[in-house]
Amino acid sequence: MSDTLLTASGLTKRFGGLAAVNNVSLELWRDRIHAVIGPNGAGKSTLANLLSGDLPPTSGEVCLGGVDITGWSPERISRQGLGRSYQKTNIFPPFTVWDNVRLAAQSRQPQQPWNPWTWWQSASKSIAINDRATRAIELSGLQDRRNAIAGAISHGEQRQLEIAMTLATAPQVLLLDEPLAGMGVAEAQRMVELLLKLKPHHAMLLVEHDMDAVFALADHLTVMVNGQAIASGTPAAIRSNAEVQAAYLGEEHA
Amino acid sequence: MEVLPRSVRLLLVLALAALAVFPFVGSDFYVQMVTRMMILAIFAMSLDLLQGVSGLVSLGHAAYFGLAGYALAFLMPQNEAASVWLTLPLSVLAAGLAALVIGFFVVRTHGIYFIMVTMAFAQMVFFLFFDNKVLGGSDGLYVNFRPTVNLGTWALLDLDNKKTLYLVTLGAMLLVYGFLRRLLWSPFGRALAGIRVNEHRMRALGFATFGYKLAAFTLAGALAGLAGYLWGVQTGYINPELMGFHMSAHAIMMVILGGMGNFAGAIVGAFGFELVLHLFKDLPQVGSVQLGKHWQLWMGSFIVLVVVFAPRGLLGLAGWFSRRPEDGDV
Numbered sequence A: 001m002s003d004t005l006l007t008a009s010g011l012t013k014r015f016g017g018l019a020a021v022n023n024v025s026l027e028l029w030r031d032r033i034h035a036v037i038g039p040n041g042a043g044k045s046t047l048a049n050l051l052s053g054d055l056p057p058t059s060g061e062v063c064l065g066g067v068d069i070t071g072w073s074p075e076r077i078s079r080q081g082l083g084r085s086y087q088k089t090n091i092f093p094p095f096t097v098w099d100n101v102r103l104a105a106q107s108r109q110p111q112q113p114w115n116p117w118t119w120w121q122s123a124s125k126s127i128a129i130n131d132r133a134t135r136a137i138e139l140s141g142l143q144d145r146r147n148a149i150a151g152a153i154s155h156g157e158q159r160q161l162e163i164a165m166t167l168a169t170a171p172q173v174l175l176l177d178e179p180l181a182g183m184g185v186a187e188a189q190r191m192v193e194l195l196l197k198l199k200p201h202h203a204m205l206l207v208e209h210d211m212d213a214v215f216a217l218a219d220h221l222t223v224m225v226n227g228q229a230i231a232s233g234t235p236a237a238i239r240s241n242a243e244v245q246a247a248y249l250g251e252e253h254a
Numbered sequence B: 001m002e003v004l005p006r007s008v009r010l011l012l013v014l015a016l017a018a019l020a021v022f023p024f025v026g027s028d029f030y031v032q033m034v035t036r037m038m039i040l041a042i043f044a045m046s047l048d049l050l051q052g053v054s055g056l057v058s059l060g061h062a063a064y065f066g067l068a069g070y071a072l073a074f075l076m077p078q079n080e081a082a083s084v085w086l087t088l089p090l091s092v093l094a095a096g097l098a099a100l101v102i103g104f105f106v107v108r109t110h111g112i113y114f115i116m117v118t119m120a121f122a123q124m125v126f127f128l129f130f131d132n133k134v135l136g137g138s139d140g141l142y143v144n145f146r147p148t149v150n151l152g153t154w155a156l157l158d159l160d161n162k163k164t165l166y167l168v169t170l171g172a173m174l175l176v177y178g179f180l181r182r183l184l185w186s187p188f189g190r191a192l193a194g195i196r197v198n199e200h201r202m203r204a205l206g207f208a209t210f211g212y213k214l215a216a217f218t219l220a221g222a223l224a225g226l227a228g229y230l231w232g233v234q235t236g237y238i239n240p241e242l243m244g245f246h247m248s249a250h251a252i253m254m255v256i257l258g259g260m261g262n263f264a265g266a267i268v269g270a271f272g273f274e275l276v277l278h279l280f281k282d283l284p285q286v287g288s289v290q291l292g293k294h295w296q297l298w299m300g301s302f303i304v305l306v307v308v309f310a311p312r313g314l315l316g317l318a319g320w321f322s323r324r325p326e327d328g329d330v
Helices: A044-052 A074-079 A097-106 A127-139 A155-168 A185-201 A211-217 A235-239 A242-249 B006-025 B028-054 B062-075 B084-106 B111-130 B162-184 B187-204 B209-235 B245-258 B264-281 B291-309 B313-321
Strands: A004-015 A018-029 A032-037 A059-064 A082-085 A173-177 A203-207 A220-225 A228-233 B149-151 B154-157
Touching: A004 A044, A004 A203, A018 A032, A018 A044, A018 A059, A018 A203, A018 A220, A018 A228, A032 A044, A032 A185, A032 A211, A044 A059, A044 A074, A044 A082, A044 A173, A044 A203, A074 A082, A074 B187, A082 A155, A097 A127, A097 A155, A097 B187, A127 A155, A127 A185, A155 A173, A155 A185, A185 A203, A185 A211, A220 A235, A220 A242, A228 A235, A228 A242, B006 B028, B006 B162, B006 B313, B028 B162, B028 B187, B028 B209, B028 B245, B028 B264, B062 B084, B062 B111, B062 B209, B062 B245, B084 B111, B084 B209, B111 B245, B162 B187, B162 B209, B162 B264, B187 B209, B245 B264, B245 B291, B245 B313, B264 B291, B264 B313
Parallel strands: A032 A203, A032 A220, A082 A173, A173 A203
Antiparallel strands: A004 A018, A004 A059, A220 A228, B149 B154
């Protein structure tokens, strides 16, 4: 078993009477991709939001690299080593691709908004930041689009940019919320290759609808329905699980 | 339009040359008028740091402008002139401190709430001074002397001289512009621009955005204080209107008129706004209607026209007219 980088136990998020995520526990390991699948409204994105701090959990605990991060703000969790991409493309559209990634890389420098020296330096001349941004851009295959305006590149490229920005923050744990959403076949294939390239050095949570990609990538699967994790195990075990078949294919196939 | 097109930069250099020569050819009346425009340009630039760069539209920015003016009035003794080395830092500090305290509460809010809360705090400051006789009340306060600028016992500058005050104000405006342009491309400035475009993403990337916004709010307040200080020095008189709603709203209009987010637009906007204001106030009587009396009506229509036909402001318009076809959109 590889090292466990993130552990969530008994995570619950209630919106009024609705439990969007109900008592879900999961673990993420380095060099393994843990995919979360389930029908629309199952609570997958809410689960990602609980892990990244975008939403505080109603109850339950999240540990990142042995540190209890439950209830932390997203910026603090990010700096603790968790990077995430969003289901809806979440970038800086008026900036160039390079500036998007450079800004992400800048987040790893000491943040001193009150230090007049940081009002006076030139942001584009930091070698450490530029190196990190260049690596992230090359890894995600966007080096030819560096100077394009992010809002004007294709949807697939914007998804790549999401990943590049996340990588520029040098995370240990990656939460990828539907990285393949809306991609063409060739683009999706490239993204799958990228994720496999990233796998050895990261613990990855993949929320995805594209089942071909999920079964091509995932080492471990958790199936969510109505906020609950109804099954968790290897892809082969999940495929043959009767409850999962019922949820996905309808009761009569079970 | 953070990067200024070459044509716009050329225009700005020409305008600067004209400003440098002006006090030696213009009459006292116009020298004073342009001094006032440059003071307002500093004020508009300080607001642009919030409005154009960080996306924080403050409808109460005049509070910090006025507070520094009041600080100067309180620091100036009745019977002798105090030094600029004492009154300037303390006045700017007072404005910055007020912005820090108020900012601590307001930068937690977003969008329309930010606008409302900044306005509410500014109104509180306004009425604090308006209703208290000790603080000058509705009549305001006189600044009895212009501060001395001495090096040891040697009088370096005489601010009573209108040309000297003009050149000092021009120098201050250029320093603030240079400082803010540099800041715009610093790690701090890039983070503020990121917050304007997508604060949610900034936080997910690990930026503690609260600290950035509070630092920007404080710095903008301090720079507005510099402008308010110079206003007090020039006019020798401070009243609550300087912190009022109209002053804050005018600053927003100046920034919009010139073009947001690059500081040069704020300067152009402040000059343009004041020029147009004088133009409208001096409109002649037609029949039984005093056109000049209704300047607010003309000003309102003018701003609407600018927003509709030149959403990037006068500077954006200048850039657009002078672009070469291969430049694409500026």
